[in-house]
Amino acid sequence: MKKYTKIVAITTLALCLCASNVQARNMIQIKGSDTLINLVQKLSEIYMEKNPGKYIAVTGGGSGTGIAALMNNTCDIADASRNMKPKEISRAVSLGIDPKRVVIAMDGLSVIVNENNYVTKLTMDEIGKIFRGECTNWSELGGDNTPITLYGRQSNSGTFVFFRDLLLKGDYSSRMKRMNGNSQVVEAVKYDKSGIGYVGVGYVKEATGLNVVSVAAHAGAEYASPLNSQDVKSGKYPIARPLNQYVNGTFSADVKDFLLFEVSPEGQRIVEEEGFFAIPKEYVDFNKKSVGI
Amino acid sequence: MKIKENLIHGLFMFNALLVVLVLIGIFALLVNTSIPAFREIDIKEFLFKAAWNPTSYVKETYGIGSMLVSSVMVTAGALLFAVPIGIGTAAYLSDVASPGVREMVKPIIEILAGIPSVVIGFLGIVFVGPIISRTFGLPNGLNAVNGSILLGVMALPTIISLSEDALSSVSKTYSDASLALGASRWQTVIRVKLPAALSGVIAACMLGMGRVIGETMIVLMATGCAPAMPKNFLDSVRTMTSTIAIELGEVPYYTTHYYALFAVGLVLFIITFCINMASDMVLHKYQGKRG
Structure with missing residues (x-):
């Protein structure tokens, strides 16, 4: 009995280690806004279906939490239903992060x-x-x-x-x-x-x-x-707002690929399906200037 | 052989010391991280002022008054609900129930202890909340009563199993003597066994209380978390634990707000520490008497 316990324990441990290794290699970590979580979850599911071998983990916690995580370098993309405050941007810069904003959808709050x-x-x-x-x-x-x-x-x-x-x-x-x-x-x-x-x-x-x-x-x-x-x-509806993602300026090719998918016609169709609105031209141009997608 | 024994002895001692060290470490960290908060916050204002709004649009305020009242309210409410039921169940299990029933009920109560608090919180939203709102004619059920009931449920397993242990370990001669003198079983339990096991029962309740006051997820989900000073049990409350849980994720590190949250944690730690300490003392007194 004891022997089995040991074997089980060791195997579990080994499996955990393997799993965490896989995660460390390809996983994109996305964290933040609860408004965006369902939408980004859906986008990443469809993206992962189309691109086997890529892994995206989406968690919530609120925009503030996501932005804090980006600053502390514990996520690759921060979902934010508001813009970063000037104070947060200067804090991020002082921590060696160069936050870049991408608009992925419009929301009528x-x-x-x-x-x-x-x-x-x-x-x-x-x-x-x-x-x-x-x-x-x-x-x-x-x-x-x-x-x-x-x-x-x-x-x-x-x-x-x-x-x-x-x-x-x-x-x-x-x-x-x-x-x-x-x-x-x-x-x-x-x-x-x-x-x-x-x-x-x-x-x-x-x-x-x-x-x-x-x-x-x-x-x-x-x-x-x-x-x-x-x-x-x-803009006739007065409390419309862009829904953002923030990335560090030195984002990886994997992150860029996912961002491209989000703003692609297919990504924007998913945005509309999830109840939000596709981004207008103004923000398409903004994204080009901000991160070149 | 001697070396091996010494080695094992040393290992066990190291384990015991480690726990003590961890406790001291946590306390030191809390104190250390709390102190900078009071460079900018007046300590009297911190403890007694009601308004807590560190991310205010107008002016930041750091007063934990309403949080302290909220925490005390839901804890007291939970005990009001859990202590009578808990002791009643314990008395039933130790004296009335047949061994078969006891063997079946005890594990079930222990399973209750294993239910994650987030599940209980969810029940608070979808089940207890609507009942409260209908019963009291309120527009919603997110208030201190809801939190108290749920926290009471959380505290029940602790109170029941420890009280039952205390009641069962009362010497059989006590109840035999009482029954021989013509007392009924009810009288024996209430007048003889309960007083004899009182310190154990009190300790059980206090440990349950320590568990309740530190509980986070349930109060976060089921009490509405409005920061206003609660006026009665049908008001929304926001406890110290839920404030820390909400704000620690987004707070910029090493700011007054960050330090202030640790100060709230320190207050909470001191409260639970005192409760556990008191229950420990009561328990020791009781064990001393028996021995």
Whole structure:
């Protein structure tokens, strides 16, 4: 019996070592945004199918986590649903990393409410007030007389930072619930009649039990929905954003090959299938300038 | 032969010392990494101010007040729920259940201890949360009650198995004497055996508490994590552990925020250390009495 235990242990150990060797050679490590994780997972699955022998590992954790990992050299590609802050870029440079940005998809960041809530049109200003905690009852916005429950993301989320910097220009209400990912926000708002939350458009296209809020840039402006791809691409939908990947300037041929796949027509078709939007010409040019793809 | 014995002796001693060294090392690391935080943060403000917002748009604040209250709340709630059930189950297993039932139930309880906390947290979201929201007429169930119930479930195996051990090791002469004097089985358990095993039972509860206060995944998933100071058990809470878990991944190294997170970890470490220490002392007192 004892003998067998030993044999099993040694074999397992050997197998582990072999496996980690394989990983070390070809594996591309991608880490970061929870908004991007499903999309990048899908892209890498199809890429691996077409290119046997290449391995990609995709993990989440939030844009902040991905960017930190890129700085600490523990991933090859950092998914980020926001841009790197100037402070982060200078930190990266001081650590010997030269971060380059690639835009792989467009997102209409969607504000969602429960399907029983008939407040489905809001201005950016109103959304800011709601999430800053200055507006606390739906009746103030023409809805039922119920207190608003806020669902947001945790501070390591790029969506958390993007939404705050663009719409709130201040801090989130301390009563806002900090959810663990886009899907958790969707599930919570589905259940909660008084809830409001924000998620990447890829998480609401197929979702039921929700109303996606149409947003106007200011009072008097036209309302636009993030589900309308034309409005997102043209910028008529005011909270559209590019979804980025950051790589170190000295990226490998393997990484470059994957990036090329992502921005190729096939890659962009997968982007649309996953509920996000293909990148407009503006960002195609940007990518050429940034990393030459 | 002598050399071999000495060698083995040395090896075992080295192992024992290693554990002590690791503990001292962790403590030293925590203290060392926490101290720089207080170059910029007032220690009184850190301990007593409610607002924690190191990535604020306006002004960074580092106050762990509401986190401390949150941690204490969910821990107290969990014990409120787990201690009566735990001791009840332990008493049932040690005195009432037939040996067959006991042999079946004990392993099942031990399996409960093996369920990953992320699974329990998931149950909190999809199962316990909706029940709480319906029961209390709330729009959602992400609050301290939810966290308490789930953490209580986590603490149950520890409390049950250690309490059961304590109850079973009460000398049989105690219960025989009690029964001989005409006491019922219920009276014997409650008035004789439980007091005799009290220190062991208390130690079991405290170890369960130590487990609960350090638990991260469950509170991260099921309590909403809103940083506002909780007013009651139906409010969302954000504990020290969930704050560390959320923020340590993205924090730039060697900044005040980074050091402050270690300081939160130090506070947590001191709390759990004190709890474990106290339970150890209670347990020793109990073993001393028996011996």
